[in-house]
Amino acid sequence: MNETPGAESFADLKRREQITNPQSEIVHFPASEPLPLDCGGALAPLSIAYQTYGTLNADKSNLLLICHALTGDQHAANLHPITGKPGWWDTMVGPGKPIDTDRYFVLCPNVIGGCMGSTGPSSMNPVTGRPYGPDFPVITVRDMVRAQARLLDHLGIDQVLCVLGGSMGGMQVLEWAATYKDRVFSAIPIACSARHSSQNIAFHEVGRQAVMADPDWCEGRYLEEGRSPRKGLAVARMAAHITYLSDAALHDKFGRNLQDREKVTFGFDADFQVESYLRHQGMSFVDRFDANSYLYITRAMDYFDIAADHGGVLANAFIGTKTRFCLISFTSDWLFPTEESREVVHALNAVAANVSFVEIESNKGHDAFLLHEPELFDTMRGFLSAAARQRGITFSGAGG
Numbered sequence: 001m002n003e004t005p006g007a008e009s010f011a012d013l014k015r016r017e018q019i020t021n022p023q024s025e026i027v028h029f030p031a032s033e034p035l036p037l038d039c040g041g042a043l044a045p046l047s048i049a050y051q052t053y054g055t056l057n058a059d060k061s062n063l064l065l066i067c068h069a070l071t072g073d074q075h076a077a078n079l080h081p082i083t084g085k086p087g088w089w090d091t092m093v094g095p096g097k098p099i100d101t102d103r104y105f106v107l108c109p110n111v112i113g114g115c116m117g118s119t120g121p122s123s124m125n126p127v128t129g130r131p132y133g134p135d136f137p138v139i140t141v142r143d144m145v146r147a148q149a150r151l152l153d154h155l156g157i158d159q160v161l162c163v164l165g166g167s168m169g170g171m172q173v174l175e176w177a178a179t180y181k182d183r184v185f186s187a188i189p190i191a192c193s194a195r196h197s198s199q200n201i202a203f204h205e206v207g208r209q210a211v212m213a214d215p216d217w218c219e220g221r222y223l224e225e226g227r228s229p230r231k232g233l234a235v236a237r238m239a240a241h242i243t244y245l246s247d248a249a250l251h252d253k254f255g256r257n258l259q260d261r262e263k264v265t266f267g268f269d270a271d272f273q274v275e276s277y278l279r280h281q282g283m284s285f286v287d288r289f290d291a292n293s294y295l296y297i298t299r300a301m302d303y304f305d306i307a308a309d310h311g312g313v314l315a316n317a318f319i320g321t322k323t324r325f326c327l328i329s330f331t332s333d334w335l336f337p338t339e340e341s342r343e344v345v346h347a348l349n350a351v352a353a354n355v356s357f358v359e360i361e362s363n364k365g366h367d368a369f370l371l372h373e374p375e376l377f378d379t380m381r382g383f384l385s386a387a388a389r390q391r392g393i394t395f396s397g398a399g400g
Helices: 010-020 141-155 170-181 200-211 215-220 228-242 247-253 273-285 291-303 314-318 337-350 366-370 374-392
Strands: 023-029 046-053 063-067 105-107 162-166 185-188 324-330 352-362
Touching: 023 141, 046 141, 105 141, 105 352, 141 170, 141 291, 162 170, 162 324, 162 374, 170 185, 170 215, 185 374, 200 228, 200 291, 200 374, 215 228, 215 291, 228 291, 228 366, 273 366, 314 337, 324 337, 324 366, 324 374, 337 352, 352 374
Parallel strands: 063 105, 063 162, 162 185, 185 324, 324 352
Antiparallel strands: 023 046, 046 105
């Protein structure tokens, strides 16, 4: 639809400014404040990059903490500085959207091990003066959450109104609820589980081997050599991306349609549209993601197992919790199927937690949480509004 110049209302201009100009920060913690890690080591110095949207209220009670997934970063709802594309949760976050930045102050940090400003394998190793590369310590999801807690301490935030996220972000949400019970008023884990399945570990191993088989990986020291394992990382991304979709979604989008040709070539070019799509996904990914970060973050997901950290009983992780939970799954998600969300719900019920559960009918697969799903939007909006009321937060002149 064409719009007449100058026809935007003040509210529209405000919303555009809020989304295109979020607050971007990197907090640097000195070597005297090391972050302890589950592997027994520590990170020092430590940097945590993050984005914020909206305005923090006077008593700091309206903060929502968004945890990103494996290939995400802190750029949830602003134009990405590398790709120039909208943020990965642009459908969800913004003025008047389910995560309404006219109401809530939204904080989205880049996980440690990442490659968008937080300390990771591409960061400088203070011991050697060179990029960490394979010398970076192996991290866990709990380490990621521990770093986020350090960031909240720095910002003077005692309790978060809601911690929310999907996939690996959902794992972080569960870890937050298990490790920092008093700091999480409510939690929305989406399309995730309390432990990584053997099938998912297997998919990650295929991706890691693709990266490490690339001759430009250089045993993880490619940055020192001025090289990059682009082909291996692209293949890893292609394989993983298949798991984010459903068979129905692939069929509806591509079927067996040919790519810019009327008949097959009897060769190995991208004859089919789905092949061309996956190649594009792979090659565009390598422009914004570090290969070693991919190895370390997938390994962190593989190690995730909350029950194992609590005597083998998942319910033990949530004993005494006062957090309000809303778990969300999707019918066509075969990467993190509904049964795995139900397992968490059963564990929460076993300790009499305040929990609701929504299984959303969708043919979009695991990536449904990133896409336009009206039932997901309604669920998020309703749960967040209820949590705000329960915490006594009032909004004046806010949308939503």
